[in-house]
Amino acid sequence: MSGGVRHLYVHLPFCAARCGYCDFVTLVGREGEHEPYVEALLAELALERSSLDRELDTIFLGGGTPTYTAPRALERLLAALPPAREVTVEANPETVTPRLAALLRRAGVTRVSLGVQSFQPHLLHALERRADAAAVRTAFHALRDAGFDNISLDLIYGVPGQSASDLAHDLDDAIALAPEHLSCYELESKPGTRFAHAHGDELARQAEAMEGYFEQVVETLTHAGYRWYETANFCRGGVAAGGRDLRSRHNLAYWLGRDYLGLGIGAVSTVGGVRWRNAPKLAAYVAAARAGRVPPREVEPLDDDVRRRERLLLGLRLDEPLPLHGVESALDAGALARLERLGLAERRGSGLTLTRRGRFLGGGVTAELIA
């Protein structure tokens, strides 16, 4: 018997080093533990198999640095995962060799998301990234040479010391590589992180100067023919896409409120109105798997109200209207009317969408719209 979940996330937490701004579940080095961890992932998969559909739509290997995982272990994992229409792997440029690219390709990976962040040495330094611009280009070409026709680049803006022309150069350099997809995030300096400690004051000083960066990113990329399909995500559209839909199918599943299963430490699953998060502890995870038990988890039941609010907050990140049927009760009607008057939201048919300016203010607008 099989469940209906068609989206699978697999967390590979290992990294060569931890970048100061990162707040994901990561582990530095631990090479001896890569294989036992992968075995544990497969054991968790076996336990949850029944909730998965016979055919998967997407698989996403995130991290950490999935491509830092020992090649044998990575190969073993990819071989053991069920087939899916889209299989994405996150990669750091310095880990991408022609051999690794070929390994991924052979193992059925269809899409690679490359963590570039910036092409400028001083910004990469501030971010504590190891790869330089040359390594990015080398990695990109290695992926192309191996046959990948769907590559995404991650960029970060709002980096301490970044000027508007620095940002322009980063965008130009990214566009020059002609990736199918781009994710552009404003740097989040989370209070309490090493990064916030080192750069918090400077970022606060720059806040006003950097106010226009988001607009600059959107303008530059849409001008270059990319579709701003989600708050922080862009894909090639029209003729350049050759008729393909180059949005991230896996992430689209989150934004459309679909169920997904997450494997690995710190991974989150949402299945049938229940969300759970595996504890972010490697030893306990591996031990549970060996004992044939599910790993320690935090469980959060999601009632209908919560689900409706999440549909709003996720759906309004997209450029296509959110169908209002079924979520009306989560909407603050007064706020909607006010936001329509302010030209930030609009109803289109039975759907709701944010205007261009509304999307730049999407967080605040959504907070207001929630009943």
Next chain:
Amino acid sequence: MDQTRIRNFSIIAHIDHGKSTLADRILQATDTVSAREMRDQLLDTMDLERERGITIKAQAVRVAWKGHQLNLIDTPGHVDFTYEVSRSLQACEGALLVVDAAQGTEAQTLANAYLAIENDLEILPVVNKIDLPQANPDAAAAEVADLVGEDAARVLRISAKTGEGVGDVLDAVVERVPPPAGDPDAPARALIFDSTYDQYRGVLAFVRVVDGSFRTREPLRAMAQGTRFEAEELGFFSPTMRASATLAAGEVGYVVTGLKDVSKLRVGDTLTSERRPAAEPLPGYKDVKPMVFAGLFPTDSDDYPELRDALERLKLNDAALFYEPETSQALGFGFRCGFLGLLHMEIVRERLEREFDLDLLVTAPNVAYRVTAKTAEEVEVHNPAEMPREFERVEEPYVKASIIVPKEYVGAVMELNNDRRGRFEGMEYLSEERVHLTYELPLAEIVLDYYDQLKSRTRGYASFDYDLAGFREGELVRVDVLVAGEPVDALSLIMHRDGAYARGKALVERLKEEIPRQFFDVPIQAAIGSRVIARETVKARRKDVLAKCYGGDISRKRKLLEKQKEGKKRMKQVGSVEVPQEAFLAVLNLNDGARR
């Protein structure tokens, strides 16, 4: 007691010149309390009668000295209570004017001395603290003798601390203070010079019998207010309550009235007997009116009922306290309270916070204004938000201010007073070093930070006192603060036209910092009527997004937005603009503190 053997007197002094210590020594020297019972500043303690379950502070203590009955009448020590002070002095025939041997004459010394002179009292100048190493008794004696027109040789020199000279003081009271002059056979009349409220016994009136005599259980009437009650108990303090069957002409004591509301029996009123009432009340009664007003709001709006109850209870004991409910769009539900002056306001605030454990927000104080509308109708305005936007004329209260400073600070004080619209009245040298300046100042100019400024500009050397001097017309305007075109009630103010521009500018600049950016530009304006005098703009936000949102962090992002929504609900809505309450507080603080 034979009236010729009674002496009624007060001790008046600048703060810290030794009034309470001298009172303590007098109680000891007359064996009113034993050394064992003696505690410092006995008369100042609120729990004098704790063992009897009541807490009444003695306003007058009876002591015996060489066959005489001496009544020592306490006076409130501050200008806010000038009227009460003057009623207390009216109950006496003499006053000890105490001056610190090291400090000499200070502003309150003068104010009190003038009050005593106005009340025709025999003033006995006393130089205290002669034991201090830095004392200069000769200089202090010369100053105080000069002040009251007395021979310096007749100035008493004592140390209340060591007790030196206290017997001489008591002898001088007997010799120099005249006995009471009332008619013991006339219809009874007694001056109420103070009152207090006890939860078990109701209102207790402190009285000085002028004519005739009063008996326990006798029906009485307060002549000005018309309040009727029965004297449940008569007596005096010595130093604890001692019941007595009668109080006769010349004597000082208390009357337990059983009244449940202190406002029914006002200081200055005359008590008489219902059976054989006096034809005329004693002169001088007036209804004191609050002059300084401020809004009191609980920081937690749930505490509103507690604040209301606390004010009700304070009012029982404080007839001069005025309050009425006030609703502010910015601060919620609270009360607009009226006070005699700044000290009175501070006392009330402190008692509310300390005795009732309330967390309060007090708006910048303003004074009472008399406004004549275009229709010639005259109204008294206690709250800038109630001020008509159009009016014929406005009058504001003025004070006569008395400032004593070392001569090198005269320039600094004059500058401050000029800034505060002061009108110079006079200057005299009290000694080679010290100068007495008199000014007329608008009360509004001293209610905010005048005293702090005066102290800081004179390195703490200035002493200051004031007395209300009536209303005068002023070039006053109402300044409104508008957020996106909507006036914010709590921020309206009334002030002199000359300062309005700078103040308006400071207000809008501050508010600009405090109002979070919205989805649209928000103009912030200060205006007099329809004329905008200052403007700032809170620019619209350009971006506000959660950078990433994937499967792993949906819960967290959702909670973030839910929290943001909750925060919005707590915001105050001014038209279409959301303003956090803290923004109003910050601006009100600006009023409070460094405003120039």
